[in-house]
Amino acid sequence: MSLKGCNRLLLQTLLNSRPVLNSGRTYGRWSHRKPAKVLLPFEPPSKVGLKKENVIDLDAEVLNKPQDSQAAPKGLKQTIIEEEKVSDITPEKAKDIKAKREDKLKKRKFYLSQLKVFDDNNEIIYEKCKDNDGRISNLLTNLKSKKDRIRTKQVMVEGWRLIVDGLEAKCSLKYVIFSRTDELNNLRPFLPRTGVKFFKVPYKEIELWSDVETPSGIFGVFEMPTQEKIKRLSKPLPLDLICDNIRIPGNLGAILRAAVGAGCDKVLLTKGCVDVWDPKVIRSAAGAHFRLPVNYSIDWEEMPRHLEENTSIFIADSNAQMDDETGDQFDSTQIPVLPYYSVQYPSLNHITLIVGGETEGISEESYRLAASKNGMRLNIPMAKGVDSLNTGMATAIIAFEIRKQLIQAWTKIKLDRQIAQAT
Incomplete structure (x- = not known):
């Protein structure tokens, strides 16, 4: 072999025998390791929060045991224990278990037949329904129809808050349809002891019958x-509302909500208004249906029977130009216009406020009724360029002005009485 070949062989041998260190891989492997504490010999002893590992002491006797006597695997050991437990059940014990199960089922059926809400453990009793249950479909179909709602005299609300509003107002709850048992915890403090049926259905059934994009997962059916x-929590004001041609559900719901907040005595709906028990009206009214008497589908010929004898009529409108049936223009000057805050409402015995829809406006019958009782029109002054307000907003502004004046007058009378008694 030549000298050149020997040198090449020696170089190759050295390269193969040199350890290859991957510094980057080694650093990445150990760089995340951080010591909890470095113990130095000259430091005083201190409490170190280091984890102690469990040391397994392998006894020589354990190691010398034969293979067959070693412990079985975990899964096999659990199976053996379960088989031993099953083998321990005697025929008498099996009869007792079966009898207790049958007794529990009989008691549950009895509670369901008696419409009991809670069982012996104070848990809500409900019936689990399958997909497309005929009872649920028939019930919800009837509640979606105005004609069937009036026939069955039942209404449906969605969401646990509206159900609680109805229960607080002492309204009769008939059915609760839900998908998650957590929703029932919100109702538990307000539920009666008997008279309510609970049905648990899949959430997709709730989505099918709900009118909102993201359903709450619970329906309540009330009488x-x-x-x-209707149970009132406070004494109402001498104030009634007449809704004339309110066609939009959200507007009617806002009017009912404002009427409850202001403390109105009752609300009268003329024929042509949207159904007061429409699901959208119920949702936008936020429980006002359970706090306020509402008379609906009233003809104008019957309207005077629903009004108080000495009531003063006001129309929330500043424009009254229309033609009557004979072709003659209705004389709007018969009904004067005043700013809503300029009327001294405490001097009146009773007040009736008429509000109209945004599309149809005030009807001719409303103006003629107001003219026959020396009524007035109320105007809400606004900035330039603004023609009108939302019907619900306008109702709230006028109704709360009436409430403010009445409360101020009553408070003054009360203070004068106290001063007179003190002197």
């Missing part, structure tokens, strides 16, 4: 509230 069953 339609009447004037006698």
Whole structure:
């Protein structure tokens, strides 16, 4: 072999025997390791929060045991224990278990037949329904129809807050349809002991029947509230509202909400208004249906029977130009226009406020009724360039002005009485 070949062989041998260190890989492997504490010999002893590993002491006897006597795997050991437990059940014990199960089922059926809400453990009793249950479909179909709602005298609300509003107003709850048991915890403090059926359905069934994009997951079916069953939490004001041609559900709901907040006595709906029990009206009214008597589908010939004898009529409108049936223009000058805050409402015995829809406006019958009782029109002064306000907003402005004046007058009378008694 030549000298050149020997040198090449020696170089190759050295390269193969040199350890290859991947510094980047080694650093990345150990750089995330951080010591909890470095113990130095000259430091005083201190409490170090280091984790102690469990040391397994392998006894020589354990190691010398034969293979067959070693512990079985975990899964096999659990199976053996379960088989031993099953083998321990005697025929008498099996009979007792079966009898207890049958007794529990009988008791549950009895509670369901008696419409009991809570069982012996104070848990809500409900029936789990499958997809497309005929009872649920028939019930919700009837509640979606105005004709069937009036026939069955039942209404549906969505969301646990509206159900609680109805229960607080002592309205009769008939059914609760839900998808998650957590929703029932919000109702538990307000539920009666008997008289309510609970049905658990899949959430997709709730989505099918709901009118909102993201359903809350719970429906409540109430008996339609009447004037006698509505529970008031405060004394109402001598104020009534007449809704004339309110066609938009959201507007009617806003009017009812404002009427409850202001403390109106009742609300009268003329024929032509949207159904007061429409799901959109109920949702936008936020529980006002359970706090306020509402009379609906009233003809104008019957309207005077629903009004108080000495009531003063006001129309929330500043434009009254229309033609009557004979072709003669209605004389709007018969009804004067005043700013809503310029009227001294405490001097009146009773007040009736007429509000109209944004599309149809005030009807001719409203103006003629107001003219026959020396009524007035109320105007809300606004900035230039603004023609009108939303019907619900206008109702709230006028109704709360009436409330403010009445409360101020009553407070003054009360203070004068106290001063007279003190002197």
